Amino acid sequence: MAAVQAAAQAAATPATSAPPARWQRLLPALPILDWGQRYDRATLAGDAVAALIVTVMLIPQSLAYALLAGLPPEVGLYASVAPLLLYAVFGSSRVLAVGPVAVVSLMTAAAVGEHAAPGSAAYWPVAITLAFLSGAMLLAMGLLRLGFIANFLSHPVISGFITASALLIAASQLKTLMGVQAQGHNVADLLIDLARQAPQADLRTLVVGVLATAFLFWVRKRLKPLLLRWGLPAQAADFVGKAGPVAAIAVTTLLAWALQWQAEGMKVVGAIPPGLPPFTLPRWDPALWRQLAVPALLISVVGFVESVSVGQTLAAKRRQRIAPDQELVALGASNLGAAFTGGFPVTGGFARSVVNFDAGARTPAAGVFTAIGILLVTLLLTPALHHLPQATLAATIIVAVLSLADFGILRRTWAYSKPDFAAVAATLLATLGLGVETGLLVGVGVSLALYLWRTSRPHIATVGLVPGTEHFRNVQRHAVRTRPALLGLRVDESLYFANARALEDHVNDAVAAQPALRHVVLQCSAVNAIDASALESLETIAHRLRDAGITLHLSEVKGPVMDRLQGTALLQQLGGPVFLTHYQAMAALAPEVLAEPAESAPCS
């Protein structure tokens, strides 16, 4: 956190300011102390406008994501107040908006659904407990500076996971769009159940849902260009475009209220008890905690990754930085806040943060104002939401999540690298077929396994001298000079236990194929580390070569690797000193090759 504070101060104050004192660096960092000191009227105006726009956007989203998580709609509002306030205090991003988001809500539904039936009295307390565990884990990871764990989710795995989650979410919303009940933890089960339920579909719900979806897609893709062509200023066109969802909600709510659709069987949001978010406690049940531990960890990591990538992207646009470990603390506090105020797991959302940024938010105070806005709605305006059709909310979710799906990643990774493609495909298929938790674990497992597999099969090139230079290149790619008595091998990988044996095998094979061999020189310019297993293998190689009358040499060993090799038996077993350059090795061991006139290039 010292780094966070230092970074925040560097951004805030001239470079001449003194570094924080030792006691200050031990205190938890509070970014609010930085931006709060310099808060002024202009900043206030920007923050307030942004907060108003985000509040209008968040109300239907909060309701919708609570329903997606299997919770009553008002829980989405509760989860949008305390987390925003706490993030404003602890967060290092100036514009991140924290609250319920689609993928985390889906993961919450999957995790809580294992322990309670959606709609039952036992369901909500489990969701609260999940938020508590997730918050505690995020906080602990932040304090222990374990933010690097998120680095083990590769971009292909994240893309595959988000794309599959978007499909799962869209499929799960079809039932609301049709006004039926359908279940299934994977896409196939869900679609089969939906097809079975299709005859019971409520026609009016279906029409409203499909029209709302079509309208929202049209607003997203076509409205803004149309308005621009009509001569509206860009900013106004942008604002109207973003207000589209609000229009869909207002129109369908008014229609449902005027025509009394609820009485005719359409599902609407219904009565939301007005009032402050309740004070709640997680269930104190170690057995439940153990069972929720893995889902909570996955939700934490996914939420953290989503939040940090949004935060970093937006911070970079204004040349600001965010501090990942501080973000863990802030998200941890936000989730703990959600747990104690009747909410469920939250994180920094992509769409709302972008809207907040575009609308001109300057500091996390915008989040505070948004929280106040939502609180006012929760206290005063819930009756206005009574007749909002659930099908309209389903339509907003479908349109929102399908913009997250990125099928192009399959084509791009296929073109660039097959292991990355395999990681995307495995994550995508496992998430669709086996559910979100298994899918994510499969993705991480596959990507790590493929990485380890690649490093366990190092590229080892036989190198020769490029005539007229001091450079050595792969004999298979370049016309180079070699000698039967000398073998130069360039090892293109750090040497560690998984590839130590491959090196032994390669040297054995190369020696068997070159009977006149007297010297083997390993060029170590790409060897960034040698672990104890590889050291033993190198000693074995030196020993076996010596038995065959061949000496082993090393060249171009990097400083840190050389430091470590000092004092090992290996250095005594070599045929001489470690050569600083491969050229020096050649000059010492096979000088005649240097004396030859260059065939292809003059000496320079």
Next chain:
Amino acid sequence: MAAVQAAAQAAATPATSAPPARWQRLLPALPILDWGQRYDRATLAGDAVAALIVTVMLIPQSLAYALLAGLPPEVGLYASVAPLLLYAVFGSSRVLAVGPVAVVSLMTAAAVGEHAAPGSAAYWPVAITLAFLSGAMLLAMGLLRLGFIANFLSHPVISGFITASALLIAASQLKTLMGVQAQGHNVADLLIDLARQAPQADLRTLVVGVLATAFLFWVRKRLKPLLLRWGLPAQAADFVGKAGPVAAIAVTTLLAWALQWQAEGMKVVGAIPPGLPPFTLPRWDPALWRQLAVPALLISVVGFVESVSVGQTLAAKRRQRIAPDQELVALGASNLGAAFTGGFPVTGGFARSVVNFDAGARTPAAGVFTAIGILLVTLLLTPALHHLPQATLAATIIVAVLSLADFGILRRTWAYSKPDFAAVAATLLATLGLGVETGLLVGVGVSLALYLWRTSRPHIATVGLVPGTEHFRNVQRHAVRTRPALLGLRVDESLYFANARALEDHVNDAVAAQPALRHVVLQCSAVNAIDASALESLETIAHRLRDAGITLHLSEVKGPVMDRLQGTALLQQLGGPVFLTHYQAMAALAPEVLAEPAESAPCS
């Protein structure tokens, strides 16, 4: 297997022989077809002598390891016949001796003990099923060429595991030495139970056991030097030294028979039913198979690693090679053979293979002769083993396994590399405290996690020009030239998802610290791969730098990496072409630094 055949043929025939035809390469390799064709009288003599010596050594070992595995002693003899014959047909090592070994027997006891009480009727069939599963897995791994899996057991993990297993085995034999019953899956439980049972110890058993142990240690350490000092020829001294254990067995057996110790309460081997090994079938019980799957896999991998390292060491002494994938097939066949002839999991043993090699075995026919020898003993000589005290067998096990323990590995890895030390210590402690299976899994997990952790934090050096040369070196280690407008960074790691973010952070920090910066050049000589995540990060870096008026360049990109980057958006986002050398980058971007006179060295 094509490679095996090719290698075997290369060793057997002059280099002019034609490569195997396509259909031949598709057939399973049978090394016996190679050495069998050239078998002659001299080879027969060497093999027969070696077989005689190994048979004498194997009889007590087989009995002892069967007892260690919780099985009746004769099962050890059964497990030493069919596996030896099958290995002779399929194995690629000329001298490996397959049969029950200490560590695998301990693992068998741990795995089977979960499903049946030692000594109960249900125990043996579970052991047979375990051998069957292990054999099937080894065979499948061999056919699918998955031998590389064993590379993920690092040397430190193997050393820690073997050392801890040796301690566990020695501790478990103390109860036999004391003539009591004691249980416990970890060393602490076992020793506590032993202390509790101590008052019930059988004094005669204890005296015989302790004396036998002391004698065997003396034979191992002192007898051969003594005999040499007395003027015995080296070979004879060696032979007498190896015959020591036989003397201990003969003497204690004769005493037990003459003095009727069994009647006075001493545990002896007892009546062994003479006859051929029985035909047995594994239990056809999918639920049991599922539960035994992980232990069977661990036993397979540990057995394979032990066997291959012995085989490779001995093959190298005679300039032969072994083929790891063929070894998997051979060990698979051996274990399947054990399962169908009343045996239990087997692998290539260290001590017996060395004895076989030293005694002059030339081909796997020595294994066939040994199998015949053990078969004859099983048929004819079991009455002679009746009075062999179990305490003597315990003494032979203790002396054998303590030679496997290698505590020096702790000191050596501590000195060389702390992560390797951590892997040894974790494996050692987990194996002692949590049992063999958990211990091994902990070891593999810790060593992989430490490797991934290291690669996720790449060493990134800021480099400058060494005056008077074309070389670039770390500014922190060398007096080099740099320019405020140009930053050269050498990335000492392949770029992949786990370290992509670290690179972004490093570049961000470096840019923030150098306000006059115009160009960043990443020197990629140690970057052996760039995955899709790292490509995205590089694009992000290029994008952010461009926003700040800084251009990103790459230099010294390796051929395979460059091939892959062709056609990506990254190359368009760079500030120009990829430089072949870092020096060329400097010459193009900051030529003034080259023109300066060298302070420390004349131009060469």
